[in-house]
Amino acid sequence: MVSEVRFRDILSHESNSDLLKGKIEEITGESISKWYLISEELPLPFDVVGLQLKRCDIVGFDEKNNVYIIELKKKDQF
Numbered sequence: 001m002v003s004e005v006r007f008r009d010i011l012s013h014e015s016n017s018d019l020l021k022g023k024i025e026e027i028t029g030e031s032i033s034k035w036y037l038i039s040e041e042l043p044l045p046f047d048v049v050g051l052q053l054k055r056c057d058i059v060g061f062d063e064k065n066n067v068y069i070i071e072l073k074k075k076d077q078f
Contacts, residue, residue: 004074008057011072012040020058024068032062 011020014037021035038059058070 004057004072007074008040008072011070012037012058020060020070024062030066034063035068036061 010016017035017037021032024035025032038061039056040058041055042059043055056069057072059067060070061067
């Protein structure tokens with residue numbers, strides 16, 4: 001089974017940007033002509049009690065400056 005980290009790396013690779021863009025279009029119902037990757041594993045800011053809230057898997061934006069935050073989850077098989 002592919003790990004979440006490996007899946008993130010595959011999805012965020014430049015050669016798969018059309019696949020990721022297509023999935024975003026499918027989910028949002030919006031047409032995106034260009035997708036720009038900001039970061040993989042973007043550190044999130046600290047919360048109000050000073051605890052770091054981990055990292056976000058993939059962050060990007062489109063030509064209209066809409067920001068997309070993608071958090072991947074691995075489904076456990078039983």
